[in-house]
Amino acid sequence: MDISMEKDRNMKEVKFNSKDILSQKQENVQIIKAENVQPQQVRETLNKHLLLLHRTAKPVAIQETVADSFHGGVAFKNDINFIPAGADSTCEWKEPLSFLRVELDPQTVKEIADKENLSSRLDLSYYLRNQDYKMQQLFLWLSEEVEQGNP
Template identity: 35%
Template sequence: MPDTPIVTSDSFGWSGMRLSGWEGVSPQEAHEPVLAEHLIVIHMTPQPVQVFERADGYRGEGVARPGDINVFSAGDLSVCRWESELSFLRLDLSPSLTNRVAEELELPGGGGAVDFGRHIRLNDERVMQVARWLYEDLRAGGPGGSLYAESMIRMLSVHMLQRYGAVSARTDNQPLRLARTQVDGALQYIHAFLDRELSLDAIAAAAHVSASHLVRLFKQATGLAPHQYVVRERIRRARDLLLAGRPVQDVAASLGFSDQSHLNRHFKRIVGVTPGEFVRQCR
């Protein structure tokens, strides 16, 4: 197989992170003297692979197994050499994003440069799960949209900060909660622009909170993550439009779904039947 990624997020307009998936990369040495961004590498080769790795403060040889995770901070040296074909996911996380998230979360030291240190062959199910969700969305053509991706990227950033960052989590026991007026601002914005591509930053601005706070606290207020709430409300509106006689294809286009099959999938998951079946049952 060619030594190029089988899929990347480059054309999907993601902000703050680039994800690339690589399969069967031939034996070689990857050398980056100064990483421009924080780097997370998740080994995906089905069988164990002998690797030699070097980073600032680390030098060693070992066996990489499926699910092993390496983390390097921006500015670090990163060297990896492998002796047989290697498959992996690569996540390049923007320092400007992680620094901003640390500041938004009001973490001690927030506003300064974040350092995640160097970690070789970690096992972290949360990092693995978020990466898997994003990768599956890419492979499917990005049906979740930018709001979904931004939510996942910020979720990953918060987790990385709290578990590996030089910045610590808040020590007080009083959770930050959205005021009722802030919740109303976010909800009013979502309902006003259900037919458009909604971004996490725009919803957060309407709520007068940071995007990271919105991701963490929106579920406390509504019981759903922002992207889940948006999908649910679009399906609710789709039901009304279908009952008013609008064709399924037109409904999908008017509510921001990528195509009719995208609407069908979410409609059946939430309502229990396809849009066509729903219309027939209601006649």
């Protein structure tokens, strides 16, 4: 699996154990389910919108920087992050981390928003570690579809 991330002296490309990755890629969306990703520090400039659902059973201390804004804290199971395409982000954690990552093509999101007359209300500001039951459920349904091999 290829997740491109900028490298500098202290930051590396995220390393996944291939047996713990379940990935489904369509033209406009990629879904990655990762279990027990080892502690590390990563940096990336996103070319797609990122939605991430934390799935680690116990709380994990995490430090994130998005768009030059630092956010230290604790990620709890079912916390959701959204980081828009084009944003620079870093993330560091010191315990194994599990998550479901959904990458969305920004042009497709824009086209859908335009079609549904939602462009004026579309907020693409980042947020970290929010709880949203409906989004959690959508993530879980996506995860089940990927596990069953359904596109």
